[in-house]
Amino acid sequence: MKIDLPNTTVSKIQKKLVHIREEGGAVALGRVLTLIISTALGHEEEAIEAANEASREHPMRVIIVSKNDGDTKSPGRLDAQIRVGSDAGASEVIVLRAYGETATDEESLVTGLLLPDAPVVAWWPQTAPEQPSASALGRIAQRRITDAAAQKDPNGAIEALGASYVPGDTDFAWTRLTLWRNQLAAALDQPPYEPITAVEVSGAYDSxxxxxxAAWLQLQLEVPVAVVTSPRATGSSGIHGVKLVRESGTIELERSLVDVATLSMPGQPTHDLSLPRRNLRDCLAEELRRLDPDVLFGDVVKHGVPQLRESIAG
Incomplete structure (x- = not known):
């Protein structure tokens, strides 16, 4: 069910939510968190779909703040839409489309709609603020999720996040590595237990x-890591493969197909492993499983990435 509230106020939205709850259409009981999504006008639906899917694992209230940055000439107005039932998964969705001066104060738009005594997560699926923790929405959130791959300069966005990192920050570029890190860790858990002497990571130049x-491997293994990049025109996006060099031979994990990787280890048959590219729903659901700071990500983005840059430059 979708309920449109054109040219409205936060107070009217609150009253409508209470009315819906009293009518039995939706309840706030059982919601474990509030997810705030900041998007550009007209680009809300993909993020809403991902949140609805993730809500089946994490029941929540979803607030979408949709606006166009720099839009100060339009008359100030707030249009809202409340979605419940089949249009909201296991959540209740509040879409706020703000125009003109109304869009300049995001914090005041959402404060009155937050679930009481529940953690707040902020997510920027598209353009993210330079310092998420200092932004209007970031200041009220325990976790702040960005996506470097969606920025104009993806690698520069990761370096900027490292420079401004505050515990609670995370990025989907890190979340997409979970399956890769698991497979590499499992490969190193098998004999022979020899030290790694060199590492090579290959991928798209803008991944x-x-x-x-590469930064995680260099930080954990304490060996030089070579990064081999290729333009999108000559290879797929994302990570292409990893080589771990040991005295007895090289372990190779290479993505041979979109959802399949090939693992080669000395003295063992080659294995095809499931290594799908993770969609927004998978990444969001994983990040919502833990609301405490990701210490390892902080270490990698603050220390690992600069060290990698220094070793490459040197």
């Missing part, structure tokens, strides 16, 4: 996940 994976 922030490639940089983060």
């Amino acid at each position: 922030p996940s490639t940089i983060l994976l």
